[in-house]
Amino acid sequence: MNRKHLLFTLVIFGLLMAVPSVVRDTFFLRVITEAILWIGLAISWDVLAGYTGYLNFGHGAFFGIGAYVTALLINLAHWPFLLALPVGGLAAGVVAAIAGIPTLRLKGAYFAIATWALARAIQQGALVMDITGGPDGMRLPPFLHPHFFYFLMLLTVAIIFGGYWFLFEKAPFGLKVKAIREDEQGAMSLGLNPSWIKLQAFVLSAIPTGILGGIYAYWITYIDPASVLGDLVTDQAVVMAVFGGLGTLIGPTIGAVIIFAFKTCFWAYLSDYQVLYLIILGGVIAVSVVFLPNGLWGTLSEYLRARRIMKNNTSAPRATDKGVRHV
């Protein structure tokens, strides 16, 4: 992602800031708020999957942990929401750090299984505990203010996006992470400690996810193990990121918008056929893995790059070879 993309992203952000003053319909505002939430979940999954190559099939657990910890602090400790929220994110980060030490040593497939199992265990934990309300879940004090949640979600996801963009695309950290994705053994000979770098990436993926969970809990005012700790959170984030294009930030963003729009329309018109939605979701992932292995954005940007190179080659042969050096 280059400067032009960043500018483009900023324009989008500006437009999104203006949405509430145009959109009066609260249902529609709510839909956009949720779409932004999914962008956050897709990119936070992507920074581990796309940049380090580790597929976390328990991503939803971080969302749920953030949601529950925030809810517990508000309900039991009577903390103000804005104080409870970062602690919820931190809790997700701590769980990632603890879980990551043994699991990030595993090879990819085993890591996927381990994270999936961990998420199931956490979900079961929330089901049997008293403090979490078991299967009945938890109710939060209602704070019914759609605009507040819209702006909070937008700002949070914008900060997450910007932070990730800086860390994974601008800062040396991103290169280190990619080196480990490409060849862990080779990276070690260049002074990189793979365990440490992967652990950092895992925690960086978990904390924002936990924060999004906290916002979700306070916004929806009701959470239970199925809604915030279930498989669906992970599954959708995975499909969005894979469909959009791993390791690009923009890809998962586009993927999230498209898949979420589809889901919303589907829910609105065909709500009796929820199973059908899951079947289609599975179909989309299968088809995109086979036909768009780099996702929508990956395929598109590759095509554009190839075309640019072709144009450069015909118009100004090799003129740019030295020109690109210090950009």
Next chain:
Amino acid sequence: MSEPAISDPAPSEHLLQVEGVTKTFGGLHAVFQVSFQINSGEIIGLIGPNGAGKTTLFNVISGYYAPNAGHIRFNGQDISGKPPYKLAAIGIGRTFQVVKPFAGLTVLENVVIASLVRYPKRRQAEEHAWKVLETTGLADRATVQASSLTLAGRKRLEVSKALALEPTLLLLDEVVAGLNPTEADRTIELILSLRRQGITILIVEHIMRVIMNISDRVVVLNFGQKIAEGNPRDVATNPGVIQAYLGEAPQ
């Protein structure tokens, strides 16, 4: 790893000391009780038939395997069993016989990553990477994907990455094999220029012409054991060495 409390008697001038190193895989002694030293500024050739244990010894020296017995000392410090990334940071660079480019990244990015150990800021790392690419002759390929390099280019990239660490000791595992004569000469020229810069080099190579021309001393392994050591001419006429190579690949 526990370090001995009493440091080595009188810091020796040996840059690297390999002391009775053994590395076994199951029952196989891939490297068995091998000892030799490297002085600062030397080029040491490490030769031996296929499967002699050369790469395994490289892996032990660079921290990929802990030795089952014996020690490796670098600048007098026991480094046996330390992880590769720590050894890279204290000045041991290596290449891989089976090259390990970061295929999805550009040539420049590959070398920038290696530069980050010495130059943690991206800008400085990039400047340094450009300098390295100039010396290794890859500068004009800097912006292409590493996966699109030819074998010669990939070997050159291996060397570039190891060099970007600014190593004191450089381990080169068959960086000439597989190159055409022109490319081979360029690589040999590069290795000699590195020595002039003061880098100490341990090189594995099957091509005798290379080893004989550039090594100050040669260490010969066979079935994991050191069977000879000395200046290239003496080693080449050593009956034991000739014996080891007979039937393998008469050079």
